[in-house]
Amino acid sequence: MKLWKTAWRFLPFSLLLLFLTGCLGEENLTTLDPKGPQSAWLLDNMLLSLYVMALVSIVVFAIFFIILAKYRRKPGDDEIPKQVHGSTVLEITWTVIPIILLAILAVPTITGQFMLADKEPDPEVGEDTVYIKVTGHQFWWQFDYENEGFTAGQEVYIPVGEKVIFELHAQDVLHSFWVPALGGKVDTVPGITNHLWLEADEPGTYKGKCAELCGASHALMDFKLIALERPEYDAWVASMQEEVEAPTDPVLAQGYQVFEENGCIGCHAVGGTGSAAGPVFTNFGDRSVIAGYLENDAEHIEAWIRNPQELKQGNKMPAFPQISEEDMDALIAYLQSLKVRE
Numbered sequence: 511m512k513l514w515k516t517a518w519r520f521l522p523f524s525l526l527l528l529f530l531t532g533c534l535g536e537e538n539l540t541t542l543d544p545k546g547p548q549s550a551w552l553l554d555n556m557l558l559s560l561y562v563m564a565l566v567s568i569v570v571f572a573i574f575f576i577i578l579a580k581y582r583r584k585p586g587d588d589e590i591p592k593q594v595h596g597s598t599v600l601e602i603t604w605t606v607i608p609i610i611l612l613a614i615l616a617v618p619t620i621t622g623q624f625m626l627a628d629k630e631p632d633p634e635v636g637e638d639t640v641y642i643k644v645t646g647h648q649f650w651w652q653f654d655y656e657n658e659g660f661t662a663g664q665e666v667y668i669p670v671g672e673k674v675i676f677e678l679h680a681q682d683v684l685h686s687f688w689v690p691a692l693g694g695k696v697d698t699v700p701g702i703t704n705h706l707w708l709e710a711d712e713p714g715t716y717k718g719k720c721a722e723l724c725g726a727s728h729a730l731m732d733f734k735l736i737a738l739e740r741p742e743y744d745a746w747v748a749s750m751q752e753e754v755e756a757p758t759d760p761v762l763a764q765g766y767q768v769f770e771e772n773g774c775i776g777c778h779a780v781g782g783t784g785s786a787a788g789p790v791f792t793n794f795g796d797r798s799v800i801a802g803y804l805e806n807d808a809e810h811i812e813a814w815i816r817n818p819q820e821l822k823q824g825n826k827m828p829a830f831p832q833i834s835e836e837d838m839d840a841l842i843a844y845l846q847s848l849k850v851r852e
């Protein structure tokens with residue numbers, strides 16, 4: 511009876527867990543539907559251990575219940591049954607079986623570790639292998655394409671079907687770079703360079719998350735990984751490399767002026783290289799979300815600029831409540847005009 515009482519107490523938690531599993535399906539944020547060789551390997555390896563564990567449990571519990579039923583003490587049983595303590599056959603059997611099971615788990619796990627940690631260029635792509643320097647900031651992501659000479663923010667683009675190598679850094683505190691549909695998570699650590707490679711089997715937008723508690727807005731430190739076919743990817747790179755000219759349209763020109771006069775440009779570079787204190791805006795208009803999670807529309811951009819702390823506690827952007835309505839509209843139009851894709 512006591513056991514049932516305890517079990518009841520856990521019911522709300524179990525239901526809560528069941529409810530939370532709903533979050534896993536959101537926007538590719540699941541490890542159970544792999545979209546690349548890394549994540550496919552991780553899932554296979556996880557299932558292998560699950561099967562081995564299930565097999566062990568089934569066999570052990572079956573023997574347990576059989577023995578419980580068959581050798582139960584019955585009325586009239588006065589003698590102690592035959593004792594098997596010290597049986598060589600049994601001892602050898604239950605030592606050898608686990609060794610075999612562990613070997614079944616160890617061989618693929620160890621070879622897999624080398625495969626996952628490999629940071630050699632893609633053998634088929636060779637010199638064209640894409641290297642991306644990732645920097646985690648409280649609470650946004652910077653992506654430097656150093657060989658190509660430009661920087662992107664919040665959204666990282668890669669070519670499909672190629673091993674892409676990420677060099678991981680952190681600007682301030684520990685973060686963790688994680689694109690569940692494509693691979694495992696690797697921490698970004700201040701002062702230490704970590705590596706990770708990912709490959710996407712099909713074009714698409716994959717959601718990424720910071721997976722290391724890094725401050726008040728850790729939960730909102732999301733990003734997107736966008737995988738494009740090689741020609742499209744090359745076109746994207748070429749547009750990111752282009753010089754960005756000051757706009758000539760009067761409204762956009764006004765917006766650009768507001769952008770300069772308020773010092774936005776000091777933290778948000780447009781075109782060119784070099785890291786800035788905030789996300790680069792060269793392709794701001796292409797982003798599906800801003801600040802990691804807000805829809806990229808006029809309403810949210812304005813709310814963000816006027817009071818970023820309310821939307822993302824503890825982030826490093828100051829508030830600009832003083833910008834006039836007219837200037838704000840021009841500023842937003844200017845930001846939305848910054849596009850490199852159709």
Ligand code: HEC
Binds near residue numbers: 811814
């Ligand atoms: C002191 C540096 C700084 C200044 C000045 C600054 N920002 Fe920011 N801004 C940031 C940082 C840091 C973030 C990233 C916040 C986060 O997501 O944690 C950001 C994020 C943003 C975003 C969301 C970007 C995205 O790609 O997700 C917008 C839009 C933005 N800023 C607009 C502006 C505008 C417009 C101005 C000028 C009126 C401005 N910022 C001035 C630092 C700054």
Ligand SMILES: [Cu+2]
Binds near residue numbers: 684722
């Ligand atoms: Cu983080």
